[in-house]
Amino acid sequence: MTEFDDLMQSAWRTTRPPVDGADLAVRVNRSRLRRRLRRGLEILLTLAAIAALVRPLWGGETTPAYWLVMPFFVAYLPTIWWLVLRNTRPSPAEAAQDVRTYAHIRLSQLRAGLRELRIARIAAMVLLAYAIAATIAAVVSGDPAWRLPVRDLLAYAGVCAVATFLLSRRQGRRRLREYRAMRRLAGSPATARETA
Numbered sequence: 456m457t458e459f460d461d462l463m464q465s466a467w468r469t470t471r472p473p474v475d476g477a478d479l480a481v482r483v484n485r486s487r488l489r490r491r492l493r494r495g496l497e498i499l500l501t502l503a504a505i506a507a508l509v510r511p512l513w514g515g516e517t518t519p520a521y522w523l524v525m526p527f528f529v530a531y532l533p534t535i536w537w538l539v540l541r542n543t544r545p546s547p548a549e550a551a552q553d554v555r556t557y558a559h560i561r562l563s564q565l566r567a568g569l570r571e572l573r574i575a576r577i578a579a580m581v582l583l584a585y586a587i588a589a590t591i592a593a594v595v596s597g598d599p600a601w602r603l604p605v606r607d608l609l610a611y612a613g614v615c616a617v618a619t620f621l622l623s624r625r626q627g628r629r630r631l632r633e634y635r636a637m638r639r640l641a642g643s644p645a646t647a648r649e650t651a
Contacts, residue, residue, distance in 0.1 A: 507521070507524070519598075519605075523604050527582060534574075555642065562634065562638060568626075578619075583616045586605075586613075589608060
């Protein structure tokens with residue numbers, strides 16, 4: 456692996472080959488558009504969840520499905536926006552520093568990413584546990600009005616947990632590989648939990 460590290464350091468220090476400006480502009484614009492679309496989707500989902508939560512204030516009916524989903528969204532919305540808003544991106548000037556500085560900046564980004572993947576897995580497990588507890592309570596109470604909504608909640612929670620674990624595992628492996636390479640490049644000891 457030292458050959459890879461040496462190659463990375465020499466590539467960083469040497470003059471970069473000329474790049475096609477038009478191609479680079481297209482890739483940057485595509486990345487910005489993806490980021491804007493993702494943020495727009497997050498805002499739309501948040502507004503839809505808030506509209507569903509405040510529906511009873513406008514005379515909407517409070518069905519069993521409403522009471523089952525409300526606690527999840529009340530906890531989920533503040534948490535997800537807290538995570539989104541606290542993520543800061545490094546400035547281009549920071550990324551243009553020497554190899555060690557860049558590696559340290561990238562290490563902190565990767566640590567934050569690995570931590571968020573852990574939080575996503577924990578949130579998926581909490582949702583699944585909540586759905587299981589609600590299902591048990593609905594079965595024990597014997598109320599037929601609650602059985603269909605609780606069954607749907609359990610199915611959605613199961614799908615959400617499986618999808619979260621699959622995506623988290625794939626992204627976690629990639630980030631962990633890059634984290635280890637950056638740590639060697641920075642020449643620093645391990646400071647983050649290396650779990651994917």
